[in-house]
Structure formats: C-alpha cells, structure tokens
Amino acid sequence: EFQRELKQAGESLVVVDFTADWCYWSLVMDPKFAALSEQYMDAEFLSVDTEECEATAAKYEVDAVPMFAFFRKGRLLHQFSGANSEELEAKLKHFLVSSGAFFPGKGHRYIV
Numbered sequence: 243e244f245q246r247e248l249k250q251a252g253e254s255l256v257v258v259d260f261t262a263d264w265c266y267w268s269l270v271m272d273p274k275f276a277a278l279s280e281q282y283m284d285a286e287f288l289s290v291d292t293e294e295c296e297a298t299a300a301k302y303e304v305d306a307v308p309m310f311a312f313f314r315k316g317r318l319l320h321q322f323s324g325a326n327s328e329e330l331e332a333k334l335k336h337f338l339v340s341s342g343a344f345f346p347g348k349g350h351r352y353i354v
Contacts, residue, residue: 243295244288244290244295244298245316247286247288248313248316249316251286251313252315253314253315254284254285254286254314255284255285255286255312255313255314255334255337255338256285256286256287256288256312256313256314257275257278257279257285257286257287257288257310257311257312257330257334258287258288258289258290258310258311258312258313259271259272259275259287259288259289259290259308259309259310260290260292260299260302260304260307260308260309260310260311261289261290261291261292261307261308262291262292262293262307263291263293264293265307265308267307267308267324267325268307268308268325270325271308271325271327271330272289274327274330275287275289275330278330278331278334282334282338284338285334285337285338292304292307302318302321304323305323306323306324307323308323308324308325309321309322309323310322310323310330310333312333312334312337314337319337320333320337
C-alpha cells in the first residue's frame with residue numbers, strides 16, 4: 243500500500259510520519275503533523291504505523307520513532323528522527339520551494 247501511495251502522488255511532495263502508538267514523542271508530534279497537513283496543501287502527508295507496517299519500516303531503516311521522511315516521484319529525498327516540529331516544517335518548506343513548482347496534494351492519510 244505504501245509504494246502505491248508514493249506512486250499515486252506523482253510529482254507531489256510526500257511527507258511521511260513513521261509513528262508508533264506506544265511512543266510518547268510520536269503522540270506529541272501527531273497533532274503537529276496533522277496541523278502541517280492542513281497548512282501545506284501542496285504536499286501529501288502519510289502516517290505509517292511501524293508496528294502494522296514492519297516491512298515498510300525496515301525498508302526505510304526506521305530505527306527510532308517518530309521518523310519523518312520526504313519523497314518525490316517515489317524517491318527518498320531526506321529523513322530524520324526526533325520530535326522536532328521546527329525541523330519538520332523547515333524541511334517541508336525547503337522541499338516544496340526547491341521543486342520550483344507546486345503540485346496539489348491530497349491531505350493526510352493513515353496507513354496501517
């Protein structure tokens with residue numbers, strides 16, 4: 243399902259929150275991630291539960307949560323771990339602006 247979502251995003255920036263229900267810092271970042279998804283409609287936002295999507299988490303070497311990853315055209319651009327909402331928004335702005343164009347996203351969806 244994750245690869246399908248990346249493919250369907252086409253040219254849009256995809257921001258992924260690798261999260262876990264048991265992680266305090268993931269729970270802290272969830273509402274901030276949701277707020278960014280409402281503020282930046284030019285990107286697509288996906289939340290991936292690492293417990294339910296173990297193969298996807300392993301593929302992207304998610305060794306700590308929350309981990310945030312940025313994709314375009316199915317290609318991983320950058321990823322970092324930690325509950326740093328300022329870094330998340332800064333990277334989001336960077337990758338939106340660096341594309342030279344804005345492509346409409348589809349909002350925030352959960353993958354479990």
